[in-house]
Amino acid sequence: MRVGVQFTGTVAPNATQRWFTYNWPETWHVAWNVVPTSPQSGAPQIDWDVEVERATPQYITYWVNIRNMTSQPVNIEARYAVLN
Template sequence: MRVGVQFTGSVPANSTRRWFTHSWPQAWHVVWYCIPKSPVRDGPAQLEWKIKVCRQSSTRIKYFIEAKNLSNRTLQFEARYAIMNR
């Protein structure tokens, strides 16, 4: 398994933003997850995410990553991936 950070993002308080990442090989099984970076705060959940996908071509996949900030402060996060079958 190979893991990494695709990008870092910022979401204003109580809002949702969307990014995309493209040209992933269609044969790879990719799992996406988002992790809050700051502010560091123990308590209720800070972040919710959704992953959507489209086939760019017969061999490439595009992922759309939607991050929703559940807090009342701007949130920095990492969009991470795990390639399960490379």
């Protein structure tokens, strides 16, 4: 398995931000996870989902939507794992 951080960023308070990452080989099985890097206890900080585009027969584009559920900016890290 190969793992890493694809990007980092900041999501404004109560906002949703969308990132994309492209040219992932279509033969790879990729799992995504997004975690906050700004500590704050008491409640969840973010919600996220991933949408998939088959950009070409050989490559995939992933669209990562991250929603900040707090009234403060949240720094995030988008992590991937190639499972095959």
